[in-house]
Amino acid sequence: MSDLVIVESPAKAKTIQKYLGPGYEVIASMGHIRDLPKSKMGVDTEHDFQPQYTDMKGKEDVIKELKRRAKKCDKVYLATDPDREGEAISWHIAQMLKLNMEENNRVAFNEITKTGVKNGMNNPHKIDVDLVNAQQARRILDRLVGYELSPFLWKKVKRGLSAGRVQSVAVRLVVDRENEIRSFVPKEYWSIDAKFTAPDSRKVFDASLVSVDGEKPEIPGKAEADGLLKRLENAQYTVKSVKKRVTNKQPAPPFITSTLQQEASKRLGFTAKRTMKAAQELYEGVDVSGVGAVGLITYMRTDSLRISDEAKRAAAEYIETVYGKEYLPPKPRVFKTKSNAQDAHEAIRPSTPDLTPERVRSSLSSDQYKLYKLIWERFIASQMANALLDTVSAEIEANGCIFRASGYSVKFPGFMTLYVESSDPSDENKKMLPELTEGSTVKLRSIAGNQHFTQPPARYTEASLIKAMEENGIGRPSTYAPTITTITSRHYVEHEGKSLKPTSLGEVITELMKDHFNKIVDAKFTAEMENDLDEVEHGSKDWVSTLREFYDDFSETLRNAEEAMDGKRVKVPDEETDVVCELCGRKMVIKFGEYGKFLACPGFPECRNTKKIVTETDGNCPLCGKKMLLKKSKRGRSFYGCEGYPECSFMTWNVPTAEICPQCGKSLFMKGGKSGKLICENKDCGYERELKK
Numbered sequence: 001m002s003d004l005v006i007v008e009s010p011a012k013a014k015t016i017q018k019y020l021g022p023g024y025e026v027i028a029s030m031g032h033i034r035d036l037p038k039s040k041m042g043v044d045t046e047h048d049f050q051p052q053y054t055d056m057k058g059k060e061d062v063i064k065e066l067k068r069r070a071k072k073c074d075k076v077y078l079a080t081d082p083d084r085e086g087e088a089i090s091w092h093i094a095q096m097l098k099l100n101m102e103e104n105n106r107v108a109f110n111e112i113t114k115t116g117v118k119n120g121m122n123n124p125h126k127i128d129v130d131l132v133n134a135q136q137a138r139r140i141l142d143r144l145v146g147y148e149l150s151p152f153l154w155k156k157v158k159r160g161l162s163a164g165r166v167q168s169v170a171v172r173l174v175v176d177r178e179n180e181i182r183s184f185v186p187k188e189y190w191s192i193d194a195k196f197t198a199p200d201s202r203k204v205f206d207a208s209l210v211s212v213d214g215e216k217p218e219i220p221g222k223a224e225a226d227g228l229l230k231r232l233e234n235a236q237y238t239v240k241s242v243k244k245r246v247t248n249k250q251p252a253p254p255f256i257t258s259t260l261q262q263e264a265s266k267r268l269g270f271t272a273k274r275t276m277k278a279a280q281e282l283y284e285g286v287d288v289s290g291v292g293a294v295g296l297i298t299y300m301r302t303d304s305l306r307i308s309d310e311a312k313r314a315a316a317e318y319i320e321t322v323y324g325k326e327y328l329p330p331k332p333r334v335f336k337t338k339s340n341a342q343d344a345h346e347a348i349r350p351s352t353p354d355l356t357p358e359r360v361r362s363s364l365s366s367d368q369y370k371l372y373k374l375i376w377e378r379f380i381a382s383q384m385a386n387a388l389l390d391t392v393s394a395e396i397e398a399n400g401c402i403f404r405a406s407g408y409s410v411k412f413p414g415f416m417t418l419y420v421e422s423s424d425p426s427d428e429n430k431k432m433l434p435e436l437t438e439g440s441t442v443k444l445r446s447i448a449g450n451q452h453f454t455q456p457p458a459r460y461t462e463a464s465l466i467k468a469m470e471e472n473g474i475g476r477p478s479t480y481a482p483t484i485t486t487i488t489s490r491h492y493v494e495h496e497g498k499s500l501k502p503t504s505l506g507e508v509i510t511e512l513m514k515d516h517f518n519k520i521v522d523a524k525f526t527a528e529m530e531n532d533l534d535e536v537e538h539g540s541k542d543w544v545s546t547l548r549e550f551y552d553d554f555s556e557t558l559r560n561a562e563e564a565m566d567g568k569r570v571k572v573p574d575e576e577t578d579v580v581c582e583l584c585g586r587k588m589v590i591k592f593g594e595y596g597k598f599l600a601c602p603g604f605p606e607c608r609n610t611k612k613i614v615t616e617t618d619g620n621c622p623l624c625g626k627k628m629l630l631k632k633s634k635r636g637r638s639f640y641g642c643e644g645y646p647e648c649s650f651m652t653w654n655v656p657t658a659e660i661c662p663q664c665g666k667s668l669f670m671k672g673g674k675s676g677k678l679i680c681e682n683k684d685c686g687y688e689r690e691l692k693k
Contacts, residue, residue: 004073005107006066006093008080012112015285015293016079019117027069029080033059034092036139041147043140049547051140053092063096070097075105077124082108082345083301083478084138084537087131094127101127111351112285112295115310134537137546141165141529144551145520148558157508157570162490165520165529166475168513170483171492172521173468174460175502175510184456190219192228194403194447196237196396201434204445207396207405225449228401235398237442242394247408249387251415253305253335254347254379257477258470260300263378263421265463268370269498272462272481276300278367279348282375288355288363295351296360297375301477302345305335311349315383318353327414329385349379381419388412392433396442407433459499473527491592505592508572516561519553574602583609614643619656619667622681624648628656628667652681663687 005026007013017026034053036042042052055063070076076099078090090106099105104124109116142165149163192209209217212228219225255263260279264270270278279300285293312332319327335347350372357373364372388411396403409432410416436442460468466480475483487493492506502510513521520526529550535541574589581588581601588599588611599611615630621642628640631651640656642648654669661668661680664687668678671688680687 002073003075003077004069005077005079008089009284011281012284015112015295016117018293019114025069025073027066029066029089029093030059030062032056032089032092033063033096036143041143043143045551048544049140051136066093067097077105077107079107079109079120082110082299084131084135085478087128088135091127091132110345111298112283113351116351130537130539133543134533137536137543138533140547141550144554149517152558152561153509156512156565156568157572161509164486166479166483166526167486168521169474169523169526170465170469171487171502171506172510173465174493174500175507177457177460178502181456181459186453188221189452189454190221190225191450191452192219192225192447193450195445196442197445198434198436198442199440203434205405205433207403209401210404211402213400222449229447229449231399232401232447237396237398237444239436239438239440239442240395240397240402242392242436242438244392246411247389247391249389251381251384251419252378252421254307254349254382255375256303256305256347257301258466258480260348260375261466261480262463264371264374265461267374272466273485274367275371276481278371281368282372286363286368288360296355296372298349298351299345300348302348303338303341303477304345305337305347307347307349312383314353315380319380319384323417327385333383348375350376353380377419381415384415384418387414387416394433394436405433407431459501461498461500465500472523473530474523476530504575505572508570512570516564517557519557579611581607581609583607617656618658619669621648621650622666623650654679654681661685661687
């Protein structure tokens with residue numbers, strides 16, 4: 001007989017089994033085993049919102065195996081992820097196996113290492129029913145909105161639509177930003193910029209006009225700029241002041257879920273979904289050469305900046321050994337967590353700092369390595385000494401006009417030796433002013449008025465949308481990535497490069513929701529709902545009364561909307577293209593299908609012509625010489641194929657370029673991104689060369 005430990009995934013099971021050894025069996029539930037039924041709402045709104053859970057389809061064999069193993073063991077431990085959802089999974093398993101809910105059979109691992117697993121197993125506790133109720137309340141809320149609001153959208157817009165509580169607010173953020181961009185009116189303004197040299201230096205430095213007669217200059221047009229340039233003709237430029245100081249720059253804190261997703265988007269080009277997939281794998285465990293299965297990072301769904309004393313000590317030992325004592329701060333660094341954070345878990349960090357990215361690189365996939373390197377460097381840097389920057393600011397005066405020049409150099413790199421954020425200064429972009437003394441004159445090399453226009457706000461990217469959701473209190477760490485995946489898969493929002501823009505469908509639904517269900521798409525209301533769920537989790541609010549407060553108001557709103565929209569229907573405008581239908585001559589429009597966009601004739605049903613949307617790329621097919629087209633696989637991954645398909649079946653994942661192979665004259669293809677190499681896809685050639693870094 002042995003004790004049974006139930007986790008969600010086989011990878012996690014394998015890693016934990018290694019640490020527990022004989023006497024324990026570790027098996028995976030493969031995620032959730034029970035849920036609300038798909039065929040009906042499954043919530044009894046008349047009787048305290050009692051959910052009607054059913055076994056999930058496809059999980060019959062897993063459930064059968066869990067029951068069989070549980071009967072044969074001495075004790076069952078539930079070791080699902082340490083968050084609301086993980087607690088709910090454990091609760092469902094306990095219900096199914098008829099376990100004693102008063103027994104200490106729930107264990108949680110913040111990190112899947114020998115220490116983390118040992119601590120978890122030594123401190124079992126009862127299933128936290130408050131956590132479970134918070135998760136139930138969230139699930140039921142989303143079911144109520146989805147199952148009662150979606151049919152309304154079917155009748156008033158088109159069939160097949162679905163509405164989500166958090167997703168609808170995220171779409172509204174994107175739509176509102178697009179409306180801001182459309183309504184933005186550019187405003188002209190000018191700047192006066194000059195280049196100078198110091199008396200004893202040939203080094204040219206830049207300065208900009210910051211003051212005219214003691215006031216900030218307003219230069220709305222060319223006439224005003226020319227007037228200032230006229231005023232400065234033949235002027236003498238005197239150094240009015242020079243300020244030198246040493247600036248302390250602190251490192252960024254270790255990652256939480258939202259900042260990890262944002263930084264991975266900016267630095268690695270990862271989507272939120274891709275980031276969380278790699279992070280989950282790193283947490284659950286990887287077979288590291290010479291070490292075995294080990295969880296490389298702590299739990300990756302967190303909003304806390306807390307770091308354990310043990311992790312701080314390990315980081316300090318590593319820093320002192322590798323970089324020297326001067327790279328340690330006077331005392332271990334503590335970062336303040338936001339007041340509204342749940343603070344259930346530590347910040348995201350490497351579980352064992354000694355396992356450097358290079359040491360484990362050969363054992364990781366490309367995505368795992370890139371993300372682990374980012375997490376490891378950010379954490380170690382967060383425990384290092386401040387960087388010291390020598391900064392200089394000089395003011396140069398001429399005829400009542402003051403120009404300002406500034407520069408800096410890195411005096412002591414501190415944490416910047418290891419990790420530099422994109423917004424941080426670094427040795428690569430430093431600029432230092434020549435030696436300047438107050439009262440000396442500098443020589444003007446050039447001066448010009450430069451025209452500018454105010455810019456509209458930028459469209460959201462995944463990174464900036466996650467930041468906006470976090471700042472507005474919309475969702476929680478576990479929901480950011482699924483929310484973005486949902487709104488793009490439902491074609492309410494689409495990617496345009498790295499930017500997110502609303503589709504016509506997304507805009508129509510958002511306007512309809514604003515008119516009739518304003519609370520549902522109101523960021524403040526959604527944030528208050530999240531706070532209510534947090535109170536349920538902490539045991540300070542009843543989950544049934546929370547649902548009742550929401551549902552009574554929602555039901556009345558839905559009835560009012562049905563009456564106001566009686567007999568009315570909203571049309572989603574088609575996006576017209578320049579492609580002409582060869583069957584009837586109409587201009588084809590863009591439609592959305594199961595696999596994304598396609599072209600359709602607006603004359604449907606008289607004309608049923610459809611076409612794939614194709615994008616030409618640089619380069620030509622190495623087999624037949626025809627154009628290469630950008631295409632999408634069924635899973636949405638980009639690849640490149642010959643326009644002559646099916647006669648020519650050439651396809652590749654490598655990016656076609658305009659460069660020609662010097663050996664055979666065919667197009668070269670880029671492999672491995674901009675840091676990879678150019679290769680010739682002609683099998684008889686074999687030419688390749690590294691791309692310049």
